[in-house]
Amino acid sequence: MIKQIYSYSLSLAISLMLFASCVSHPDVPSSHRECQELPAIFPDYCDVTVPCNIAPLNFMLPANEYSKCVARITTPDGVQQTYGKGVKVQIPISEWRDMLNVSKGKSLKVEVWGEKDGEWLSFAPFDIRISNDSIDEYISYRLIEPTYVAWAYMEIAQRNLSSFEESQIFNNEITSNDKTIGQCINCHSYQNYKTDNMLFHVRLSNSGTVIVNDGKISRVNLKRDYTISSGVYPSWHPTAKLIAFSTNLTRQAFHTQNLNKIEVYDLESDLILYDVVTDSVSVVSNDPDLLEVYPTWSADGNYLYYCKSVPLPEELRGEGNDIRTTYQKVQYNLYRKSFDVTTHNFGEEELVYDAASQDKSVTVPRVSPDGRFIMFAQGQYGCFHTRHSDSDVYCMPLEEGEATAESLTLFNSEGYADTYPSWSSNGKWIMCSSRRYDGTYSRLYISHFTDGKVTKPFLLPQEDPEENTFRLKCYNRPEFMIEPVTISVEEFSRVFPD
């Protein structure tokens, strides 16, 4: 309780510092020059569609070009309010909520004025459409530097999308007991968007997979004699206490010239199924010559989708062909296997999407909650598209018939990695991790999704829009949740030996 009070006080203090001088309702400039273009606001919220329960879309004009910014927001019922202090527009949550409440299914009109070299410019107004569809209240992600080899402090955090509240689920220091090797935490995953069944991995020092089973925490070792590694990329079965994992032998290397900079690849990878109740591990797929990775369940739990590499061309196989020379030829297709939840038996493998025949590679598939669509990242090669600037998010209908995957062009960026797509629990919102801001630090972008059509994505709103610049961390593995994780860091830490 006191911790919460402290945390709120700290946030309040910071907010007060930021807002004391920031929250103001300035006058619209009396004289200004008309400008036909849309304002170059950051983040770009011009003509976006947002959920009816999203946090304020605070934005700013570039500080190196403008000295002041004023925005006037008009609700559909004609009420107007102005905001702006310096170059930033920061809207109090309560006022923003009032605006959303009267604008559901309609649009807010935003007019922006910017002062440049002593002259006020009036930009073309834009709309913010307020969807009737709400978004899950929480998301979680790992905050980590766009790391190479070294890492330091990292955390898995959760964020309330209706406010700016962010709290820690776990960090890599509290249970680290060997500073020489350090600790890494990753791959948080939830069953059906709920947090009473969830997991995350702790690697290296004091390692293990932390599994929450109906609220009860345990730490398990998923490595078996017959598996390559312990569990890596997880997916909870939607109804049973079963988790599909890939097991991977992963390596990374660095480009001396290519701006992708980092190459991550698997030397080996298989799929396993972990039974939470019996603590047993069974092999799902372990082709000795091919690489299986990124398992994900269909919404009804009757299929397990996954990516699997295609055989390398004959001339690139065998000794003397180091992965560093063949990595650009490693491509993955999308497959699935049927699953019988009563017997835990898998059916035959079916090819769902042949990316390799188009000289492409597919990764991180996710099936929509209504089971009608599957999204995935697609790039030219490899299994780690988060570092590939050509990677985009694709969507493919799963209904009967000849299905083709379409790039979600509006959702994707041009020339930057867009990857790790995920669905909100109602299937109306999609989110991805994208490096489109600067090619290095990934940020979260959200779009409205209807029958395969998406709207212009918006960047996860921050209380201070400059937070996107000043936070030197990546948003890794974003997941929607319909409720927060209520287990504290300290409670999680109790399952580890001192």
Next chain:
Amino acid sequence: MNSKISKYLHYLSLLIFVAFAVLLLYINREVLYTAHDRSEFLFGATFFKIIMLKPFGLIQYVGAWLTQLFYSPAIGACALGLIWTCIFYVGAKAFRLKGNASALMILPIACLLTAVVDLGYWIYVFTIRGYFFSQSVGYLMMVTLLWAARCTPRKWHLLWYLFAVCSYPVLGWFALLFIVCLALTEKPSWSELVGLLLLFTTTIIWRRLLYSNIKFEEISLAGFPIFEIPSSRSDFLSVPFWVLGALSILFVLFSRFLTKWYVSILCSLIGIAFTLSLSFYDKNYIDEMRMVRCAEKENWKEVLNIAIGNPKPTISMVMLKNVALMNEGGLLDISFKMGNDTYPISNPDSIPVSFLEIASPVVYYNYGLVNESFRLAFECAVQSGFSPCYLKMLLSCATANGETELVNRYEAHLKNQLFYSDWQPNPMNKNIKELHNSYPDELTGVENSDSYLVNSLSLWYDADSKLASEQALFYSMMRCDSRRFWASLRNYIKFHTNEVFPLHAMEAYIMYFDKAPEEKKMKLPVSQDVYDHYNKFWTTLETLIKSGMDRNKIPEQMRSEFGDTYWYYNVFRRKIYK
């Protein structure tokens, strides 16, 4: 003793110590600059929130901000001096040190001074934010509180103890020191007992209330400097702070007995002796810092001046010298004359500091290896903080790669720093551009050493660039690799037709032609003098070996006559690049 003389002695003692402190800080001015350059202070709520996650965070934040002042060592030193002056006066009142006894406050200041100048190579890797100021600020707050508490009636002490408990998130270990000091000022009573009880429970209380996300050992004695990195720990560097705490307790207990006339002079001498015995000074340590600073400004002449004045350089210095010669000219004529032997850094704690932490990003950058430079700067920044040094390097690399938005991000961080609002990276010079464009894209592992750089540059012997051909030739000679030498010499000749055969290249050519010739010999004209000198080198060597001279003494014996030749390096080199 006459009270007037006693007074003069007192002031003289203070003056001696002040003079000593000023001199020591002046000698360490390059260390102070590096302190700011390698200390993380980031603008914005994100950094503030992170630093506030742990007790003592606020003072560390203040300390981190103040450390920026070392951009100008004189300004930073004045700020530190001001804080120490306040400590001297407030501390004397807090501990009730009157007359000569006030000189006792020299000792805590000596501890704080020592803590600034004893770091050695830890300065490159330690991660204590705001270290250079936070302990001084914390101690000043502690003595101020103690002074205030001792001005109030004794019955209020319990409230002061409670206040200290409440202030633990801000004051950290100084709150506990305050409780001890205040409890010892009076004869024990129940309120002192409560105070001591609180002393042992404060940490537990606060961990339960506020810091449950953090390990207990990181909460206890919060803010007390522990020098620990994944592979090393130094208890030695914590000594000044243990002494600082112990002195504060001793002052409370015994200060009334320390009023003799000689106390002042004794304190001054003890303070000086203590600081001198613990401080770190090494010419290479300072020269490395100077060379890196000059290299960042592309002041290659000064880099060479420093190199000339240093007979036993470290790896970082040799690499920087060779970058300077690439830019100023004469690499293949004078590099071995200036010396390419390297000597280990003076590193009593054996901490893993190497070329990587000291100079690798700037060296890699100047060799056109922009991605590698970015990675190395990034690896270092992730571990020891996004300090100006790394932000500047990351910004330079992003600019060189044309990553505009990334440039904007790092620029936004630098612009909000006290002394970098107008800082711009040097435009990518023609040498960096030429090398950058001539190297192919390759996938490399996690290598980051000097030998990796030497290996890479020597490996690209078929690069289509005049400058790259020179580098490949030079580094094949550094590696003493005859195969790469012949391959790179061919490429070098292709780009340097009708140019003078540089001395060291000629020396290497004569040697490899003699000792490791290719099947298809490449014949080039050489100077008769150099050839004769080469023959003399081997004759002398054989004579000395035959004479039975200790083989370890032969290099020294031959140094005066042959120490400036490639043959000497090849045969007697201290560092073997594989």
